[in-house]
Each structure stands twice: as C-alpha cells, then as structure tokens.
Amino acid sequence: MDSTLISQGLDLMLYGMGTVFAFLTLLVGITTLMSVVVNKLVIDQPETTVATSQVAQEKGQHSIEPRIIKVIQAALDQHRSKS
Amino acid sequence: MDSTLISQGLDLMLYGMGTVFAFLTLLVGITTLMSVVVNKLVIDQPETTVATSQVAQEKGQHSIEPRIIKVIQAALDQHRSKS
Amino acid sequence: MDSTLISQGLDLMLYGMGTVFAFLTLLVGITTLMSVVVNKLVIDQPETTVATSQVAQEKGQHSIEPRIIKVIQAALDQHRSKS
Amino acid sequence: MDNLISLWVSSGLAQMQSGQLIMMIVGLTLLFLAINKGFEPLLLVPIGFGTILANVPGAGFDAAPVYDAMGHLESPGGLLYYIYHAGIETGLFPLVIFMGVGAMTDFGPLLANPKTLLLGAAAQVGIFTTVLGAVALGHFGILDFSIREAASIGIIGGADGPTAIFVTSKLAPDLLGAIAVAAYSYMALVPIIQPPIMRALTTPAERQIKMEQLRPVSRAERIVFPLSLLVLVAMLLPDAAPLLGMFCFGNLMRECGVVNRLSDTTQNALINIVTIFLGLGVGSKMSAEKFLNPETMGILVLGAIAFCIGTAAGVLMAKLMNTVSKHKVNPLIGAAGVSAVPMAARVANKIGLEANSQNFLLMHAMGPNVAGVIGSAVAAGVMINLVSGM
Amino acid sequence: MDNLISLWVSSGLAQMQSGQLIMMIVGLTLLFLAINKGFEPLLLVPIGFGTILANVPGAGFDAAPVYDAMGHLESPGGLLYYIYHAGIETGLFPLVIFMGVGAMTDFGPLLANPKTLLLGAAAQVGIFTTVLGAVALGHFGILDFSIREAASIGIIGGADGPTAIFVTSKLAPDLLGAIAVAAYSYMALVPIIQPPIMRALTTPAERQIKMEQLRPVSRAERIVFPLSLLVLVAMLLPDAAPLLGMFCFGNLMRECGVVNRLSDTTQNALINIVTIFLGLGVGSKMSAEKFLNPETMGILVLGAIAFCIGTAAGVLMAKLMNTVSKHKVNPLIGAAGVSAVPMAARVANKIGLEANSQNFLLMHAMGPNVAGVIGSAVAAGVMINLVSGM
Amino acid sequence: MDNLISLWVSSGLAQMQSGQLIMMIVGLTLLFLAINKGFEPLLLVPIGFGTILANVPGAGFDAAPVYDAMGHLESPGGLLYYIYHAGIETGLFPLVIFMGVGAMTDFGPLLANPKTLLLGAAAQVGIFTTVLGAVALGHFGILDFSIREAASIGIIGGADGPTAIFVTSKLAPDLLGAIAVAAYSYMALVPIIQPPIMRALTTPAERQIKMEQLRPVSRAERIVFPLSLLVLVAMLLPDAAPLLGMFCFGNLMRECGVVNRLSDTTQNALINIVTIFLGLGVGSKMSAEKFLNPETMGILVLGAIAFCIGTAAGVLMAKLMNTVSKHKVNPLIGAAGVSAVPMAARVANKIGLEANSQNFLLMHAMGPNVAGVIGSAVAAGVMINLVSGM
Numbered sequence A, B, C: 001m002d003s004t005l006i007s008q009g010l011d012l013m014l015y016g017m018g019t020v021f022a023f024l025t026l027l028v029g030i031t032t033l034m035s036v037v038v039n040k041l042v043i044d045q046p047e048t049t050v051a052t053s054q055v056a057q058e059k060g061q062h063s064i065e066p067r068i069i070k071v072i073q074a075a076l077d078q079h080r081s082k083s
Numbered sequence D, E, F: 001m002d003n004l005i006s007l008w009v010s011s012g013l014a015q016m017q018s019g020q021l022i023m024m025i026v027g028l029t030l031l032f033l034a035i036n037k038g039f040e041p042l043l044l045v046p047i048g049f050g051t052i053l054a055n056v057p058g059a060g061f062d063a064a065p066v067y068d069a070m071g072h073l074e075s076p077g078g079l080l081y082y083i084y085h086a087g088i089e090t091g092l093f094p095l096v097i098f099m100g101v102g103a104m105t106d107f108g109p110l111l112a113n114p115k116t117l118l119l120g121a122a123a124q125v126g127i128f129t130t131v132l133g134a135v136a137l138g139h140f141g142i143l144d145f146s147i148r149e150a151a152s153i154g155i156i157g158g159a160d161g162p163t164a165i166f167v168t169s170k171l172a173p174d175l176l177g178a179i180a181v182a183a184y185s186y187m188a189l190v191p192i193i194q195p196p197i198m199r200a201l202t203t204p205a206e207r208q209i210k211m212e213q214l215r216p217v218s219r220a221e222r223i224v225f226p227l228s229l230l231v232l233v234a235m236l237l238p239d240a241a242p243l244l245g246m247f248c249f250g251n252l253m254r255e256c257g258v259v260n261r262l263s264d265t266t267q268n269a270l271i272n273i274v275t276i277f278l279g280l281g282v283g284s285k286m287s288a289e290k291f292l293n294p295e296t297m298g299i300l301v302l303g304a305i306a307f308c309i310g311t312a313a314g315v316l317m318a319k320l321m322n323t324v325s326k327h328k329v330n331p332l333i334g335a336a337g338v339s340a341v342p343m344a345a346r347v348a349n350k351i352g353l354e355a356n357s358q359n360f361l362l363m364h365a366m367g368p369n370v371a372g373v374i375g376s377a378v379a380a381g382v383m384i385n386l387v388s389g390m
C-alpha cells in the first residue's frame, strides 16, 4: 500500500517534471520561431498595423471611456478655474 | 408542409412589418405630443428643475464618487508639485 | 390569541431594547478601552506603522492601479500640451 | 387573422388588470419622487422601474423557469425572477450592500466620542414601539399582522434600507415591496419629519450647546475598531453577525490601507451593480395583490410613527445624558441616531445653525448617525432570533 | 509507461477531431478579423477566443457538472458551460447589455426629429424579407430551416447583436454561434456593404439635401421619453418589454441626472464584464457539428441580403417621406435605420460629405440610427410572439 | 424569561467551541500579518476575515439552504456557503482571477529572451519533490496523505495562489484552507526565504554577471504569443487549458489594443470583485476540524521546503545553462522562476544590486518570473490528469 503511494509519487515526479520540461522547452523553440516569423512578416508595415488597429478601435462601438474623459476634463477645468 | 412554412413566413412578414410600422408610427405621434406637453409644462421653471435635481443628487446617500475626486485631486497635486 | 400576539410584542420590545442598550453600552466601554490601549501601544512608533504599511502595500501583488495613473498622466499631459 | 387575434390577445391592453395599471402608476410616482423630489434616487429609481416592469401584463419579468421531465430548460424565467431569487431571497444583495456601506463609513467621529453610541441605541426605541403598534392594530381587529410581519414593519424605524430588506426577506417576504418603499421614502423625508420634533423637544438654549472639538483619531484605532465590533458581535449576538460582519469587513478594507484597490471597487463598481439589481428585485415584489391593500396603508402610517418615535428617543436620550455627564451633548445630534446616513446628521447641523450660526454640529452628529446603523443591525439580529423562536 | 500512455491519450493531438481543428482555425480567423481588421472587436475577440476554448479536445470547457445520487458535486462543469447556462440560456446577459446600451444612448437627435422613427421602422423590412428567403430556401429543397430558425436568421438584419442573441437563444439555440458571428461581422462590414446601395438608390441632388439644424432638446423631454416608450410597449407589445424595458431603464438612469454613479457603472464595469462573458458564452456554441454545415453558409448569405434590403428600405422610405413632407430629409440617413450604432450613421455622414463637403449629416443620422434599435427590438418581440404560437 | 434563555442559548459565548475560538484567533493573526506585515494583503485580508466569519458560532455563514418537499426555499443558506459553492467548488473564481492576472502580465521580457522559460520550468522541481516528501511522510507513518492530497500540497511550491486554489478545490477540497494560507504566506515570505539560498548557491562573480540589454519586442509578437501558447496547450496538454486558456485570453485582451475597455475592467473591477469573494470563500474552509490538526503543520513544513527547492532548482538551472550557452545568464534570476510575481523578481534585483550596484536585474528576472506562472499551470494540468487516473 505504502509502496504504491511512493511509486505513485515517483511516477508523478518523473512524468510531471518531464512534461513541464518538454512543454516549456518546446515553447522556447516555438516562441523564438514565432518572433522571427512575425517580425519578418510585419516589418514592412509596422506603422500601418498600428494605424489600422487604432482605426479599428475608433470604429468599435462604444469604444470611448466617457468617465475617464470626464475626469480629465474635470481635473483640467478645476485647475484652470483655480489658477 | 412546405407551403405551410411559406405561408407562415408570409404571415410573419405581414403581421411583423405591420406591427413594427404601426408601433413606430404611433411612437412618432406620442413623442411629438410628449415633447409639446412636457416643454409647455416645464417651460416656466427650467432653472428650477435643474436646480432641484442637483439638490436631489446632493441629498442622495453616498452620491459623491470619492475615487474620482481623489484622482482629480492627485492630478492637481502632482501638477502643482512639479510646477 | 390576540393577547399572545401582544405579549409577544411586549417581549420583543423588552428583550430587544434591552439587548440593543446592553450591547451598545458594552461597546462604549470596549471602544473607549480599545482606544486607550491601542494608542498607548502604537504611540511610540506612529511613523513606523504608517511606513511599514506603505511598504506593505507596495509589496502587495498588483497593488498599483494602472488606470488611475494613466488618467492622471493623461490629464497632466493634456494640460501641458495646451499650456 | 388568427395572427391579428394572437397579437391582440397577447397585447398589454387586452391582458391588463386594473391592479397592474395602478401599480404601474405607483411605479411612475416613485420615479417622480426620486427624480423630481430627490427621494433616495439611488434606490427608488430602480425600485420604481422594477415596479413598472413587474406589472407589464404578459411580459413575464417575474415568470419562473420551466423545466421538462429530463431537467432541461423548456422556457427561461424572467429577469426579475432570477434577480429576486438569487440576490434577495438568499440575502446576498443586502449583505454586499452592507459591505459597501462599511467601506464608505468613517467611524472617526464615533471613535472620538464613543458615548454617542448610546444615542444610536436610544433611537431604536422607534423600531420596537412600532412592533407593539402593529400587534396592537391586530389586537383591536383593525389590521391583521403576524408577529413576523410586525417585526418587519418595525425595522422601518431603523432608517436603514438594506437592514430592512434583509429582515423582511427573512421574516415576511410578502411585505418586502411595501416595507422597502416605506423605508426609503421616510429616509428621504427625514428633513421634513425630524425638525418639528427636534424643535418641540429642545429649548433654544439646548440647541445652542457648543460641543468640544473632536480629538483626532489614530489609524490604529480605526483598524482595531471594526475588529473589536466583530468579535463582540460574534461573542454575544451571532444573529447580527451577517449584517455587522460584512459591515465591519467593508470598513476594515477601507481603513487598513493595504487593500485600497479592493476598497475602491467595493465602494464603486460593486455596490453600484448590486444597488441596481437590489432595486429591480425589490420592485418585482410590488404586485397589486401584495401592495394595494389596507396593510400597506398601515405599514406607511406605522413607519412614519417609527421615525418620529426614534427621533424623539434620540433627542431625549441626549438630554438624559446631559443630566449625568459634565461633557454636554447638543440634544439635536440625538436625532441623528436613527441613521438615515448622512441626511439625519445634516438636518441636525442645519437646525443647530438656525439656533447659533457659529455652531457646526455636522461632525458631532456623524457619531450617532453611524451608531444608528450599528444599533438597527443589532435590533435586526435580536428580532430575527426572538421571532424565529416564537 | 502507463502514465506516458495516459498523457498521450489525453493530449489534444490524440483526441483532436478534424472538426475541432477547423473550428479552432475559425476562432483564430475571427480574432484576426477583430484585431487586424477592426471587426466589432469588443464582441468578436471574446467570441473568437471562446470558439477556440470550446474546441480544445478534452479540456471540458463545455462539460456539464456531474452530481452523485445524493446530489453532491462529483466533478464541476466547465467555465463555458456555466457562462452559457447562467447568462445566455436565461437571456440575462443580452438584457444587461441592453441596459448598458440604453445608458450609452443619446435620444436627443431622435427627439428633435421624431419622424426619423419611420426610417428605423422601414429598415426592419430586411428582417422579414430574410425570414421569407429562409423559408423559400426550404421550399425549394435547398436548405432545411424551421420557422423558428428562419425568424432567428432574419433578426441578423436588425444589425443589433444583443437582440439577435436574445431572439436566437429563445427560438433556435443551435444556430446561436453562426447567427451571432454573422450579425457582428456584417455590422463591422457596414462601411463596405452600404455605400454602393446608397449611391445606387439616390441622385446626387438628393445626396446634397441639407437638413435643418436640430432644435435643442430639453432635459425633461429626455427623461419622459424612455418612460413613454416603456408605457407604450407595456400596453401594446409585452413581448418586446424585456429588451425595450431594460433599454429604457438604462436610458432613464443616464438622463435623470440623480443616479449618475449607477449610470457610470452600467456604462463601464457592468457592460464590460457582461460583454466578456457574453462573447465567451456565444463562442461555446461554435462547435463543428453546429457551425460547419451548409446551413451556416445559408445564414451568412441570408444575413448579407438582410443588411442590403434593410439599407435599401431605409433609403427608399426617406425618399417616400420627401414626396409628402415639406421638411426634406436627406435619403442617405435612411440607411442608418438598420442601427449598427454608430457606424451606419458615420457612413451616411461620409457619403453625404462626398456629395457636398459642407453637409454634415452625422447628428441627423443618429435619429434613425437609434430608431433602428427600437425597431428591431419591436420586431424581435413580434417574432417571438407569433412564432411561439405557430 | 424564556426569551432571556433563548438569547443566551443562541449567543456566541454559550455556543462557542474551543476550536472555533482558536480559529478566530488564527483569522486575526492572518489579518495582523496582512495589515501590519504586508503579507499578500489582497488575499489574506479577505481570507482572514472569512476565517473569523466562518467560525462565529451560530451565525450560519456556512449553512446550506433548506428546501421543503415542494422545492421551495425554507431558509436561505449563508453568504460563505453560496460563495464557496458558486465560485470555488466550480473553479470559476480562480479562472477569472487568472484572466485578470493575464491582463496584468507583460510578456515582453520573456519574449525578448525566451530561454528564460527553462528557468521557469526548473523551479517547478519544488512542486514534485514536495509531492514525494508528502507521500514519504505517509510511508514512514508520520502523517497520512493520499496521492491527491500530496499533489495539492506540492502545488504550494508553484508560488501561485489561484493555481493552488484551483488544483486543491479539484483534488483535495478539505485541505483548501491550509494550502491557500500556506501558498500566500510563503509568497509573502519570498524576500526572507530566497536570499540565503541564492547566496549559498552562487559565487560573488556569478552574482555580478551583467546581462545584455533586452531587445524591444514588437506589438505583433505580443499579440501572437498568447495565441501560440494557447494552441500549444490545446494540442498537448488540455488539462492545463482552463488555467492557461483564461490567462492567455486576459493577456490577448491586454495586448491586442482594440478592447482596452474590456482589459481595463478585467484588471480592475472584475479581478477586485472576484478577489474579495475568493478570499472569503477560502476562509469558509478554515474550520477547526480541517485546520487544527497535524496535517496542517505538515503542509506548512512541506510548503516551505517546496519553495526552497524551487528556488535552488531555478538558480542551478541558470548555472547549467551558462555551461552550454555563450549568452551568460545571471543565476540570481533563476530564483524568480518560482513565480510569486513580482516579488521574486524584485528579490533577484536586490541581491544583484548588492553584488554590483550598477547591475539592474529586474527586467531580466521578469522573464523567468512569468515563465514560472506558465510552468506551474502546466504542472497543475499534468497532476490533475495523472492523479485522476491513479
């Protein structure tokens, strides 16, 4: 019984650490590859991408945070009225 | 069977569009009427209404947004300490 | 039947008000005692306590409110760019 | 043609019962009071709107979900059904609101002058006299209230919305609509109800009493106080622990200084979201058969009496304290013991300024004001305990 | 060794079915459209991600909880299971979103020119012609849609995401994924779909029509309007009351001016939280067997047709109105009647500026734009009513 | 008189058991550590408070709801009951927290130097050695842990609160209180636990190693990374998909730039609300019978060992990498591989500055730091998979 528990623990250690290492090592490779590929693909149009996505955001429904804007405005108004 | 489906579709079109048009046409009338009535009723005391409701808001429990005020205050303090 | 109801009401009044007064009177004593004890214990190191807890807060995970900071920053930037 | 009939049969006009129509007008009246007269709008706007929605004939806002024999959903329930059963029947919404109120409460004035707790105790007399009044109405055969209903009506005098909703949802859910509406309406009417009583029970000289400035309260005291209160409640009055426990939790988050982001969210997004749904859920109990009856009128009258007695008891308690203590208390701040935070404190301040334009009572009145919140939560715990055993 | 086998057997690669793989690619495509092309990202990012999660083999995002005979939880359900059943099957999430949209909606332009409501009505022709198209496809044996499914497909033409999700979750939950994706995609494509139709149906002279400046709208009108709309809905069309009731509630909170903290939270934290979970929940219905079939292609085609017809109907209605009214309407703003707030209004403005660089139509187009929201909610109510009785 | 007895019988003092009293003191101690010593206050304040509430005798915070034979609610459950069963037993709260943590995580440093992922892998050795230690304690008859309990104890070494709670609620819910408290306490003790180990395993020369400045990371990489990670998890390790899927979702919302309002709410209101309730729910499992026993002592000891081994493994892995790679890594940043974001990274930075006051390691340490989050989520997935089959 006890030895089963120990052997289960050993199995967990072996296969567990094995999987963690295998997975993260693979992720190192895939991340490196991904960075190379992505940067090569996007390199010619970095400005475009940003611009597009900003347009995208503006196009999105309800994309402005009205409260934040009000806060900023209030801060500025208050400041101006004091100075 | 199929013809039932088609006739159901036609019914839906007929009664559906009919209801939509009837409802929104009625709403045109009611909205117009409402605007006339409301503006006539409120016209003498527009300032009062606004004032009352502002008082109302102040009277409401927990009506201040403390975080917003803190943010504004922080913004102003930070600005003053820099200038 | 009715008299039971009335006697229940009287019981509620008697024991209820009794408990409320007993509890809050006890709380007066405990609060007063607490204030004395706490202020005596903390009096020598008031600055330390505050400092410690500020450190504590900084040490806490995710303790910064990035949005608030962004708002303040935005308010200041906007103001500067206008002035 | 069948379709036209179907549309007509299912229209509101064809299904409308007179009770529903009247309740919709009640809902509109609540909205009018909230928006135009400033009656506790944060609660009465959602309650009023919920009242209208719950009484739209055939809209099914209140409908229970239907399951088939296999346990699969056949038709979903209505929005108000889910809100009521998930948040109010369980008591969750009032408890979360109490946590938020705790996070918004400054115990500083109370800690600087703890004996004002007694004013908060005295004002709860209104609660229990009203219970007595309700059972007396039964005794004289005028109205028929059970002891559970009488207790729920009394709690209106606590001048504390979430406490009233919590108690009523446990003891007399059928009265929830009427009691919540009465509680919030009278809290809004505090500036009208209280001043005559305060003036009648005090002399001009008493109203001019100047109180000593409050001592500064240390951060450590502010942190230890909610914990002391919690331990005391846990030892003596566990039935009050749900309400006061969450209240102390909110206050500890506020004062401890290390979880400001949690405290901020509790005071803003969380309490606002729950307030909206609490109001809608209370509105769902505003049906004609539960609201349009003589009992509601009785509840409104008893609730007003509760407020008056609570106010008077607070003022008289302050006068009593002045007979034994050398640190004089301005009796006007006793009226703030009913809670109705912060309006009752503002009323005390206003009447005080009338008597002496240099006498600012606001901070002094905040002590009994928050003491009243504790007092009515204690009263709620006692009543739930005693009534459940009766 | 057994453990290695267990790990392999439970790995995604070993369990992956081709359908799941394709659906994961569909999910990535939706993310690409949302992030790179700006297609309604607030919904399509969560929907796309939810699609991927729901199709991870063996991850159990969609798994139902398992209870033992005593009713104790044996294994908990997956995240998407809980989200779908608590928020979408019950209709709660679309209703809360509608409340939030109401709190974000400015009815000012509509109140200044109420007859633009008719443009919002006309654009709903797209909905019902599409229903007819769907049943016709069945008649000719091309695809097999029931009347409930046909109604759900038609509502894509309403150009209103939460309305489409609300109707579909009630009438044809199996099509939820396809219909939600179609609805949001076409809303994103409005700037591409609408202009050719608008140009084809108008003369340059018509496109240059200058409209009178909108009169200022008083605060009282803004407050009374949502209440009037609510009462009208309650009287005539209770089936539309859930959607329009919550819409009016949100708008009343916005305009009444006394519950700004509730309105702010509704417009921000609350609608954002619900949007995230609504999107994930819709994604959970994007399974291969429900999405990868000819019906989806049919839904996409019919949805596009619905948008086109709705746009055309709005423009033609405006031209019709000009034949009888002396206050001329620029027919371009009729296209905004499909809703797709605020994009359709911006498109009308842009095409207007092309014709005359001094003719700003944006505010004028906001009237039919929000009218379209009301129109499609009304259409939703009628369809739920009629179809349930068929 | 009966009423007095009833009040006394139901009072806390009369019902209090010694275990409850001790647990309330434990709760107060947690609050002291959180507030006065700054131990992970965001979690330990709610956990500590929840511990006190759950142990108030007779308050029923933990009570299950009672239904009558017809299925109607007779008495509602307690607040902590609902929180635990709705949010923790189902796994929903840890998953939502993970989404929030993802939205707060900057993968930039990791993307600039992907091989630091290996440091995050190595530090998970602590998890699995601890599992072995727990079963060994069983073998020698000292304590009695099942394999499910051993796995849950091991995950403390992952130094990641929500991961530990997620795993424990699935594998060994009875240990939830002890394990959550151990996990958060040791994360707070990182600045005390780690430095001696780091100094013992490195030479001054190694601690002075200067690392190359990190390259800038493009926005496109940041967007594609969470998707790549998601796909890899989906293919290979679906059991880790719930945790890592939500983590990647939060991060994608952060980085994609088109749903900032969703990302803001996720990082603020949503994660704060869930944190409060997660903490209270964990506290509800802190009952005397589950916490006051030798096993808890064993858990605390094993947890500390797990942290130490994890730290050592990270440092040694960095030294191993330096023997094969020409881009030298400062071994101090290996210690950050246990996660405990961002404290472990700050510790690495501080020890680095001691060795060389110009050597800023903070950004370099953030790579292994977030890698440790991924690593422990992967370990969690493997353990859930393997243990369920044992």
Ligand code: NA
Pocket: D157, D158, D159, D160, D337, D338, D339, D340, D372, D373, D374, D375, D376, D377
């Ligand atoms: Na009170």
Ligand code: NA
Pocket: E157, E158, E159, E160, E337, E338, E339, E340, E372, E373, E374, E375, E376, E377
């Ligand atoms: Na529409």
Ligand code: NA
Pocket: F157, F158, F159, F160, F337, F338, F339, F340, F372, F373, F374, F375, F376, F377
């Ligand atoms: Na970790």
